[in-house]
Amino acid sequence: MTENKERSSSLVSFSYGPQHPGTHPYSLLLTVDGDRIEKVEAQIGYVHRGLAKQAESRTFIQALPIMERSCFIDSVNHQFGYVMAVEKLAGIEVPERAEYLRVIAAELSRMNSLISWFGGYAAETGINSAFMWAWKDREMFLDLFGHLAGSRVSVMYLTIGGVRWDWNDKLTNLTWEIIDYMEERLKIHKKLVMKNSIFKKRTKGVGVVSKEKALEYAFTGPNLRASGVQGDIRILEPYSVYDHFKFTPKVMTEGDNWARTMIRLHDIETSMEILKQALPEIPEGEYKTKVPLKLRANAGEAYARVELSRGVMGYYIRTVEDKSTKPYRVKIRGPSFSHFQIVEDILVGTHMADIPIIKGSLDVCPADLDR
């Protein structure tokens, strides 16, 4: 009885974040017993911008830049889902050249997102050199986006009916340069981080998410594949022209931080595979269909999904009147919203020092978490 009393008095509650360097703008309300975590309550909403509500008062095309803001780091893929949903709703055909250009831009964006995550994650485990190196690599992608669309981070490359700018030889050369460069760099990253014994100790067998738990918490993307389920919709339900390429996203069964890191590094290689096949085959033709600025869609609903670097992103768009110029309701299904919920479960029983490692391995983007 006394023991219990002592035990309960040793419990301390405090807020971990949002100013903590290991968190993004969200906080965890922790109850700890010494170093051991007893209870976690996630507190999110620090960057809630009401994107879905904002989209309701804009035309379909005006809503494009907001959709990119669900998370800046994989901006092309975020727009990809939205334009697909609008095209489905309004019945717009996209030329094949545009589809190829979309896939190329989306894969570059995915690689950009994954390498940035990798750098950040290495920093969270204490390998700061890898962080600097990975974010140096990211510059290559940003420069390419600068040439492609004029802006480096919020690319705004996709538009309804196609892409905004045509491709050219300079971009092809830059992309090949990136592929050659990244192939070498990935070897260095693997040597520096994945062979590091501290990294191995902190990630192997830590933060294990079983297959059942991953499904229960609606995991998608690399997190689901790390727990043993092939859930990459690029091969399961190919959208755009993904069915033209041969690639195999990796599946592992461990479900720990290590597996999630390996899967993400492999995803960069998968993206390079797709780029190598897509670049020589870009068909001739139009790069966009002419779509009126005041695009009108009939009453209906459409749900389109894309594979983000983090998981499945879905956009549901509803219109209630014929010839509507604005969406009546937009629902943005972000993968991070489902992924982050698990921290209330898997962090319990671990140590304080493991929080950034486990949380980081889920690749949660707060902007896509709050929307």
Added chain:
Amino acid sequence: MNVEELKKKFLDNIKTAQEEKIQDNQIFIKIDKEDIKTVSKFIKEQFDDVNKILEQVFAIDFPDRNEMEMIYTWWFIEYHALVHFRVILPYDDLKVVSIQDDWVAANWHERETWEMFGIDFEGHPNLKQFLLSDELFGKHPMRKSFKIEHNPEEAK
């Protein structure tokens, strides 16, 4: 199991299920709100051969019809199929049974819907302030009656 067989399985086993449409690999089925728990249990227990996740839960406000719609989406991964269940909630009874004890993923989705639309989820353990700031809390900003103060200039 393909999309047609999956649809048939739901229509045969859920009493109030009405087929609405099939778009590509997506099935839209309308059910009474009393049945949502039956559906969630049915999906959890009857499909052992497939991995499935609860992809999303969300609502749409229809002030003209005095009702709200709720959509529950399940993804059957190996069937390559999505099933959307539509539930209608009249304005004078904005209540539905929570399915978070069957599907943990529903917890946050329901909490978000509660906060943004004011729909009550019976049996949900943790309905409290979540995404909204203090000034907006309780105003259900995703309802159509809530107007954004600074609208962008509308396209003429």
